[in-house]
Amino acid sequence: MSPDEAAVDRDRVVVSGKAVYDVEASDPRSELVDRAGMDPDDVVQVSALMRALGGLREAEDKLSEASLRYMKLNGTDMRALHFLIVCDNQGVVATPGALAAHLRISTASTTKLLDRLERGGHIVRSAHPSDRRALAITITPESRRAAMETVGRQHAKRFHAAARLSREERDVVIRFLDDMAAEIALTDQPWAEAGERDV
Numbered sequence: 001m002s003p004d005e006a007a008v009d010r011d012r013v014v015v016s017g018k019a020v021y022d023v024e025a026s027d028p029r030s031e032l033v034d035r036a037g038m039d040p041d042d043v044v045q046v047s048a049l050m051r052a053l054g055g056l057r058e059a060e061d062k063l064s065e066a067s068l069r070y071m072k073l074n075g076t077d078m079r080a081l082h083f084l085i086v087c088d089n090q091g092v093v094a095t096p097g098a099l100a101a102h103l104r105i106s107t108a109s110t111t112k113l114l115d116r117l118e119r120g121g122h123i124v125r126s127a128h129p130s131d132r133r134a135l136a137i138t139i140t141p142e143s144r145r146a147a148m149e150t151v152g153r154q155h156a157k158r159f160h161a162a163a164r165l166s167r168e169e170r171d172v173v174i175r176f177l178d179d180m181a182a183e184i185a186l187t188d189q190p191w192a193e194a195g196e197r198d199v
Contacts, residue, residue: 021054022047067151071143073120079103080113081122081147084139093128094137 083102087094100110117123122143128134186192
């Protein structure tokens, strides 16, 4: 390996994988996170936690990409099918309006999504059992089985990791995840405001 190739290889290692989530790598001058007064060992441990979260995110991204390829659908389509499966499990009639609210998309986008899923044989639209103004949407048995036996089964394995924790450990993890979600929630950030998403 030439010196130039070694330099490229070294650089690739530095900026790849979970290392990009390390606070010292992404915020060396404390422009984002004020670490003054923190014990250096605490900073190292928090960085390890961020790397672990990054590893989880990467694993979920890879699983999502594989499921999209397998089902030949996009992310919004898959979220719609998941919603329909949960509605069916709960004995709730899924409607276009409920789906639009869940996905946070417009009525027009929902119609396009349902047309696409119906053409692909993934859903069936029928008359609502109690509301003549609404439609009922159900996932087809074939698509339900395909989703459940592949991505659904893989996602369900997360339950095992949670089950291996003690009750006290789970309480800590729940509190941490809820706290982190609250910290990064988009509330009044003008840069995050955008028009209604399309699909």
